[in-house]
Amino acid sequence: MFPFCFEWAWDMGHAIFFGGFWYAIGILGAGMTYCFLKAAYDTINDNGDSHH
Amino acid sequence: MKIDRRSFLGLGLGAAAGIALSPVGVKLTDDSSIWTQNWPWTPVPEDGEITYDRSVCSLCPGACGISVRKINGRPVKIEGLDDHPINNGGACLHGISGLQYLYDPARIKTPLKKNGNKFEKISWDEAISLVAQKLGEIRESDTPESLGLITGADNGSMSRLFERFMGAFGSPNTYTMPSLESNLALTAAAIHSADRSLGFDLDHSDFILSFGAAIIEGWGSPVACIQANASRRERKAKLVQVDYRLSNTANAADKIIAVKPGTEADLALGLCAVLLAKTQISTNTLYGDVNKLAFAAMLEKEYTPDKVEAITGVKAADIEALAMEFIKAKAPVAVPGKGRGDVGQSLREFAAVQALNALAGRLNKEGGVFVMWPAGYLNFPENVMDAAAEQGAGKAKLAGSVNELVDKLEKDGGLSALFIYNANPCYALNNPEKVKAAMDKVGFKVSFSSFMDETALRSDVILPASIFLERLEDVVSGAGLAKTVVGLCRPMVKPVFDTKHPGDALILLAQAMGAGIAQSFSWESYEACLEEVTEKIWDTLSDDGYVVIDDKPPVGTPATDFTFLVSAPKVAVPMGEGDYTLVPVDKMRLAGGSMTSSPFAVKTVSDTVLSGKYSVVEINPTTAGVLKDGDIAVLKTAMGTAKVKIGFNEGILPGVIGMPRGLGHAFNNPYVAGKGVNVNDLIGPVIEPGSGLDAAFGIKASLSKA
Amino acid sequence: MIENKKVHKFGMVVDLDKCTGCGACMVSCMSENNVPFKEDESNKKDSITWMRVYKLTNGKSFPETEIVYLPRPCQHCGGIGDHGHSPCVSVCPATATDYGYDTGIVSQIYTRCFGCRYCMGACPYHARYFNWWDPKWPKGMENYLSPNVSPRMRGVVEKCSFCYHRYQLAREQAMIEDREIEEMEYQTACTTACPAGAIVFGDLNNPAHKVHQIVKPDPHPDPMNHKVVGKSRNPKVFRLLERLGTNPKVYYMSDREWVRKAGDNYLKGEWENVKTHHGASSSHG
């Protein structure tokens, strides 16, 4: 749920709950984005064998 | 551009991002949200202006005022009518679910003609001329008396109209189904005078002694009775219930007198004997009584407390105490009629209870029993009787009651045609198989039913009737009420199917018959007829929706004739063999008699009454033997066997099996029919000498594990 | 604006000594609220009856046996401390059931419910029903359906709403006429149908209303159990499972002690204390 939904209330419950939720989503999203971008970068520069 | 790995990857990622950002997702989500919230197969009732219309419910003899809520003229809810003299805003579950009857799956949608084993649709013109032709043949063969009529109620303009038809046709063979109303009329006729009825002023009584009457389970006018019971505490009125099981009424009572089933009359006579022996009232205050001395002698000899104890199982001391409590109350009243007081009643029992009222000086007293005059608001013009009619109507009736008629028909026949209106004898009478066999002996049966019930299924022609919500009719109270109120039932909706008011159908038929019959039915419609015959009260009736004819005790004390009680031999003990006595049990949530329950009513029925396809029978655990609660058992009587479910009930006398009435219908309504067993299938009629009533309150039965 | 400024707390008291178990309330409710029916309704565990009449017995044998019929609509719980967190509302994941702080009524939004049935598990009164089947009316019978209550679909939970639509209609009328709702203007379908007059409905916050006068709700938390608010100061009046702190707005009344005792669970010896406490609390306010 987003703050612009009518059920939204600016209270502790919503702040903690959705804070945690969006935080988790954010980390997962950012982490995966990083991995994809880094993988794409590594592929393009083809220095991927370095870790072997 | 060369598609290499890099650009392919880019394209893929780009497409994914593009779809994610495009409105497609949001749109699909939104659509699925809307679609999943409004399934196309979930009905959306049409909205509109709310209005309320007043009418009267005629499902049972209660004659309650109803208020019908409509949306744009479409009825959506039935409620009790506020300030109505009978039900004062209250309603019962059957009345409230009245709208379900409009669209009942078993409703007969057009006139039908039996062809072999099947019904085929015909037009009203065809139907009327078919019946007119058959009846014409009967009259031509000079046996007009061989037309019979079985009706449900015998008051109001519709029953008068049917009787009028029979008169003009030339047959005396009119029979009514047993009802509390008819039993009370018989009682009045037996011990007071003919053409009277009895009304019990429960509202003003301070001591109600009920002989098994299910006062809060459908006896009389149900809502009025429930209200009278509800006000008892404020009025400090006592209720003593004579019963063999803990019915709801017994449970609501201040005291229960446990009695062996079928001995209620003896208890009433025992109480009379105590009153005679211990008080001076009978010899001093009663006047104009016939055969009082013989009655007193009989009581003295046969109904001493000790003897009554031996018969009823009620302790002699309790009998004496009860009698004294009764007589010392300010406004006591004794109420007859086990259960709803319709089927399986004995006139001896009704009369004994009424004798108790008479001895206690409770006739025509406030809070007592009223010996009432007929409503007398109907003025029909003289019937035009032609020669054939005169001749036929002068003949003797085939039988004294509908039960005797069934007997007679089954054995020797005797009717060539039969009208059935407002009755379902093939279900409601004891031993329906015999009734069906009797029906088969009648050549031509015409049903005026609204529903394809057990009896309609056996008819040759059906002239389908509009139900109470579709028709105009005067509905007069009765059924043990101590007041006479005529209500006007008004069409709340146009007939849903190709049905007619049975009055209109009868008028059409009479006119098609020609001769004197047509002259007797010269109205252009039932509406015109009703307006004419209720002329005195029509204006008030149509303006207010009801007319209170009388609600005060009748003046004077009527004479009491004890001849019937002195001569009435006792009914034989229940027939057959078995360790148990099977008795039918009336339940408020199950309609009895000719009325069928609605889907809503059946839905409310407890699982201790109906469980899946099984009727649940009440039995005291102490006499259940090896049977356990919830077992499926075979219940066997001299009349038949049935599989039932055992329901332990501490509240029933040991040795008695209570079986709900109103189940076991067999017709095409999956919500109501095919559930449980019709208790009448298991009980054989026992015709009471002197009254012709089927007095079989029960039957010997045996139980074994299935 | 034309808001009704008063905060209502609609509630009900059922006189169990008057109830005859006739079933009129059940049918009136079904017909008022478009409750469906199916061919076999004898399994009461899947039969939708917003108002259900329970049959209780005192467990003694004939002729000491006594029966009492106990009509059970949704209890419209206020939850612990009467703060509006009723057992069902607090657990619904999709806000499909909600507590009306202005009425005390627990609502149910059928089109939002997705059928997880957590609320049914949380409700100790079995007042909540699931549509295991798609409701089907025999041909033509949909014609009697009322537009004031939407017919439900398969897969959602439904329950008694204290005939909320009747409140809405009454409120609209009162708003137009710029006045408060009269006591008799808003009555539930079961109340109006009861032929025995066993049900009294009204605003528990309004001392002029009959329900308030019978119940005399204690506005303070019960000193013996702080979860409980609104305990009746009438010693004959009790609530179902009051000790749990669900704080229902449906009260029951009986002269008979065994009936009052059946309303809740008591350990050995506890009832004797509670019984006297009941009387004592009437001096409380």
Place this chain on the structure above:
Amino acid sequence: MDDALIPEGAKRCAFPIFMIGIVIVGAVLLWGVYAMFLCWFKGLNQTNMNDYYGFALWIWADLAVIAVGGGAFFTGLLKYIFKVDELKNIINFAVIIGFICYSSALLILAIDIGQPLRGWFIFWHANVHSMLTEVAYCLSCYFAVLTIEFIPNILENRQANKVPFFHHLAHNMHEVMAVFAATGAFLSFFHQGSLGGVAGVMFGRPFAYREGLLIWPWTFFLFTWSAAAFGPCFTLLVTKITERITGKKLVGDKTINLLAKISGWMITTYIIAKIIDTIYWAFVTAPSMGFKLSHFYSNNGLYGYWMLITEVILCGVVPGLLLINKSTRENPTTRTIAIILGVIGVCLNRWVMVLQIMAVPVMSFDTWALYIPSWQEVATTILPVAYGIILIAVAYRYLPVFPQELELNESADAAAQNG
């Protein structure tokens, strides 16, 4: 036939034999899928649930698979956060088991709800006070974490790994796995707890209700703790079964014993807490609502005291003690008995916390409600098992799931050759 896909050096059964197995299990799977579609298209009338049993077999299965799937988050937590490096030998498999458990849980939920197409309302119209909302959020997020943890293993397939992008992606995901694992542990902690909270907050149901800390009833913590404790038991059990079926040693004893030891201590500490909770509930919480313990465990055909004793003593205390004791832990027979008892124990706990709650009457005039699931419910509950078997079979055949496989079986092969 499919040699190119099989990890280098690994020995796998012949493809036709593999396919026969898959087809047999697949038939069971299809039976479940059929039942699933029945439930979706005809509605939940296909089940034997009713208004008393709003929660039944499925919700038990849901809670049970999530509990036993707890091995994934707990092993991940130990491996990536507490750096217990030894567990690298079993982490892949733990993740796969977790992935199966959680995907199954989501599938069951999708069948269980009355209006599956509205399922997303839980996110859109969320009620933050509901434990179930928390469950749904954390469950779906954690499933995403498990997917993320599973992906590198998939990409390590011999063919997939040849694609440079996949190769790099797997590598990079390994690099940041600790972040994902930490998030996963956080999410897991909450949804395992919330599942316990689901029961514990029902203050209308004295059998379920527990007091607690702030908004969290004790069952919140007990559920998290029990999932962490018994989850590894399930991982070990599935490993054992896989080893039995493949006839190979797949995880080294050192790893097994380490995980068993950790699980043993977790179980022991959990069961102490559980016993304290039970005593407090039985002697304080329930009596305050008017209930004696005997009310919950008598007058019915199934839920007797035996249930409580089996759960706590036989399937709690006993496996705990067996696993913390070095000799019984390192004895394969007693270890296996302990992990089987442990898995039964946690499943029984979830059963009690779902079905017994529904069965116990609360109103004094109500009766015990017992229920027997319909075949559709049974089939849809077995469906995830079949699906799990297939996924494990495929993963084992084509992915380098067990890092020690070659090493452990080389010597065996050599020994066989020498012998």
